[in-house]
Amino acid sequence: MSDTKEEGVRLQAQGLSKRYGQREVLRHLKLSIEPGQFIAIVGRSGCGKSTLLRLVAGLEQASEGQLLADGQPIDGLREEVRIMFQEARLLPWRRVLDNVTLGLPREDRPRAAQVLAQVGLAERAGEWPARLSGGQRQRVALARALVHQPRLLLLDEPLGALDALTRIEMHRLIESLWQQLGFTALLVTHDVQEAVALADRVILIEDGRIALDETITLARPRSQGDPAFAAIEKRILDRVLQKPDASPADDGPWLEPVAHALRWAI
Amino acid sequence: MRFFETLLDSTVQMVRNVPALALIPLVILWFGIEETAKLFLISISVFFPIYLNTFHGIRNVDPQLIEMGRSYGLSRWQLYREVILPGAMSSILVGLRFSLGLMWVILIVAETISAQSGIGYLTMNAREFLRTDVVLVGILLYALLGKLADVFARALERGWLRWHPGYQGKTA
Numbered sequence: 001m002s003d004t005k006e007e008g009v010r011l012q013a014q015g016l017s018k019r020y021g022q023r024e025v026l027r028h029l030k031l032s033i034e035p036g037q038f039i040a041i042v043g044r045s046g047c048g049k050s051t052l053l054r055l056v057a058g059l060e061q062a063s064e065g066q067l068l069a070d071g072q073p074i075d076g077l078r079e080e081v082r083i084m085f086q087e088a089r090l091l092p093w094r095r096v097l098d099n100v101t102l103g104l105p106r107e108d109r110p111r112a113a114q115v116l117a118q119v120g121l122a123e124r125a126g127e128w129p130a131r132l133s134g135g136q137r138q139r140v141a142l143a144r145a146l147v148h149q150p151r152l153l154l155l156d157e158p159l160g161a162l163d164a165l166t167r168i169e170m171h172r173l174i175e176s177l178w179q180q181l182g183f184t185a186l187l188v189t190h191d192v193q194e195a196v197a198l199a200d201r202v203i204l205i206e207d208g209r210i211a212l213d214e215t216i217t218l219a220r221p222r223s224q225g226d227p228a229f230a231a232i233e234k235r236i237l238d239r240v241l242q243k244p245d246a247s248p249a250d251d252g253p254w255l256e257p258v259a260h261a262l263r264w265a266i
Numbered sequence: 267m268r269f270f271e272t273l274l275d276s277t278v279q280m281v282r283n284v285p286a287l288a289l290i291p292l293v294i295l296w297f298g299i300e301e302t303a304k305l306f307l308i309s310i311s312v313f314f315p316i317y318l319n320t321f322h323g324i325r326n327v328d329p330q331l332i333e334m335g336r337s338y339g340l341s342r343w344q345l346y347r348e349v350i351l352p353g354a355m356s357s358i359l360v361g362l363r364f365s366l367g368l369m370w371v372i373l374i375v376a377e378t379i380s381a382q383s384g385i386g387y388l389t390m391n392a393r394e395f396l397r398t399d400v401v402l403v404g405i406l407l408y409a410l411l412g413k414l415a416d417v418f419a420r421a422l423e424r425g426w427l428r429w430h431p432g433y434q435g436k437t438a
Contacts, residue, residue, distance in 0.1 A: 057337060077337055089334040093352040093429040102348065103338045128429045148338070 008035040009080060009152035011056065015065030017208075019049050025051045027208040033201075038178060038185045040195035042240065049188045051242065052205070053156050056186060057083045060076035069152065082150035084158040090129040090144075098124040100144045105107050107256030108147070115147045116140070119173060137168035139173070146177060155187040157193065171197050175220065178244040192237045196229060202236055208257075212239050279316065286311035286372055304376045311372045312365035316358065323357025324350060356430060359423050369417035370408060 013031040017024065025048040033039055041049045051224055054060045058077040067074040069081070090099045102110040102173060107159060116122055119139040129137060138158055145153060155174075159167045178185050189195055195202045196216060204212035214236060286307055327350050334350045377386025385404050391411035392400035427433040 017382050059333065077339065079339060083337055085330070087330065089330055091331060091349065091352070093355075094348070095429075096372075103344065130429065130431045144338070153284060218362065 005254055007068045007151065008037070008050045009137075010035045010071070011152065011184060011186070012068040012071075013052075013065070014068065016052075016055065016062055016067060017064035018048070018060070019054060019063045025208055026055075026062075029205075029208070029210060031203070031210065033184060033186070035184055036182050038187070038198055040189060040202045041200060041205060041265045042189060042192055042195050042197035042236070044240065045190060047124075047205045048208045049205050050156055053083070053154050053186065053188050056152070057081060057154050059083075063069060076181075079148070081153040082145040082148050083155065083156060084138075084141050084145050086157045086160055088129070088141040090137055090140055092129050093127075095125070096121065096127050096129060096132070096140055099129060099140055100147055103138040103258075104147065112143070112147050115143045118177065119143045133166075135162050135170065138162065138170065142170075142174070142177075145181065146181070150183055152184045152186065155185065155189075157189055160190070165253075167194070174198065192233055192240065193224065196233045196236065197224065204236065204240060212236065275321075280316075282314045287312050287375060290376070299381070301325040304381075305375060307376050308369055308372050315364040315368060319357045319361025319364070320354060323354030326357065327353035331404070339345070352426075355426050356423075356433075359419065359426065362422070363419040364417065366419055367412065370412055372406065 003017040011031070011033040013029050016031075018026040022074065029052065029240075041052065043049045055062055058074055061075070071077065072192055090096075091102065092103070097109070097116060098112060100116055101109055101119065104112065113122065113125060116125055119142055121136060121139055121143070123133065124136065129140065132140065141158065159170050162170065171194065174185075184263070185198075187195070187198060192202075196218075199216060202212070202214045202216060203210055204214075214232070216232060218226070218228060218232070224230075284373055285345040289307065289310065293303045293306055331349050331353065332345065335345045340348060373384075374386040378390045381387040385407050389401050389404035392398075392404070423433055
C-alpha cells in the first residue's frame with residue numbers, strides 16, 4: 001500500500017429520502033460525517049440502515065434529497081468508494097490473489113500481494129476461495145476493497161456471519177488498517193457491541209430517521225471489559241430496545257394467525 | 267431488453283422443436299447430398315442444447331457477484347469475462363456434453379440416408395448383405411467415438427471448472 005496517507009471523504013446527506021413503491025425507508029435524513037471518521041450505523045433489521053449504505057455506494061438512487069461526497073453529489077458508482085458486503089462475494093473461479101486484483105491493471109499485482117499480507121493471508125494467495133474459512137474469506141474481501149485505496153470504505157454487516165473470536169480478530173484488523181490508512185469508514189451493523197468497539201460515532205436509525213447520534217470518546221484499542229465501554233453499550237442498547245414494535249405495518253401478518261388460533265381455542 | 271428476450275426466445279423455441287431429421291428433405295434440396303448437408307444438419311441440432319444451457323447458466327449467475335463486479339469498477343466486457351462467463355461455464359459444459367452425444371446420432375442418421383462413405387453408410391450396407399460382423403464393428407466404433415467425445419468434455423471440465431468443489435478430483 002502507498003505511504004501517502006490520503007484523507008478520507010467528507011460525507012453529507014441532505015434531506016435524503018428513499019421509497020420503494022409506497023414504503024418509505026429513509027425519511028429526510030440529515031447527516032454530516034467528517035473525513036477520516038469511523039461511523040457505525042445501528043438499528044433493527046428493516047430500519048433502512050443497509051439502504052443508506054447502498055445509496056452512499058451509488059448502487060441505488062435516492063428518491064429525494066441528495067448525498068454529497070466532498071461537496072459533490074453522489075449519482076453513481078465512485079472510484080474512491082469501496083463496499084464490503086455481508087457475504088464475502090469472492091469469485092470462486094479466481095484464486096485468492098486474483099480475487100484481490102479484480103479490476104486492477106496487471107502491474108498492481110505486487111501491491112495486491114502486499115495488501116493480502118497485511119490481512120495475514122499471504123501464504124494462501126494461490127488457494128481457491130472454496131478452501132478458505134468464513135473469516136478468511138472476509139479478510140480477502142477486505143484486502144480486495146483496500147487495494148483500491150478507497151477514501152470511503154463501506155461495511156455492510158461484513159462480520160455478521162462470523163464466530164465471536166474471529167469477529168474480535170477482524171475488529172482489531174479493521175481498526176488498525178483504518179488508523180493506518182485514514183479513510184472514512186461507514187459500518188452498518190446490528191451488533192451494538194461491535195459499533196461501540198469500532199466507531200467514533202454511533203448513529204441509531206429508527207423508522208428511516210436518526211434517533212440517536214452518540215460520539216464515543218473511549219481510548220483505542222477499546223476493551224470490552226472496561227466499565228465505561230459496558231455503560232455506553234448498555235445505554236445504546238436500551239435506546240434501541242425502547243421501541244418494542246418496529247412499525248405498525250409489521251403487526252399485520254402477526255394478527256391473523258393469532259385470531260385463527262383464538263377461534264380454535266373457543 | 268425484456269422485449270428482445272421474449273421475441274428472440276420464442277422464435278428460438280419454435281425452431282428448436284423442429285426435429286433436425288425432419289429437415290432432411292429440405293437440406294437435400296438446398297445442399298445436395300454432399301458434406302455441406304451433413305454439416306448443416308449437425309450444426310443445427312447441436313446449437314440448441316448449448317444455447318439453452320448457456321441461457322440458463324447466464325440466468326443463474328449469482329446477481330450478488332454481478333453487483334460486486336459493478337461496484338468494483340469492472341467494465342461491461344470485464345464483467346462478462348470475469349464474472350458472467352465463468353459463472354455460466356458449468357451449464358455451458360453440460361450443454362456441450364449433451365451436444366457431443368447428439369452430434370454422433372445426427373451424423374450417423376445423416377450418413378444412413380444419403381452418403382457414399384462413412385460408418386453409417388458402412389453399417390447400412392452391411393445390413394443389406396447380412397454382414398453382422400461389419401454391423402457390430404460399426405456399433406463398437408460409435409461407442410468408441412462417443413467415449414472419446416466424453417473424455418474430451420471431461421478434460422474441458424477439469425480445466426475450466428478446477429475451482430468448483432463438485433468437480434475437484436482427489437489430487438486437487
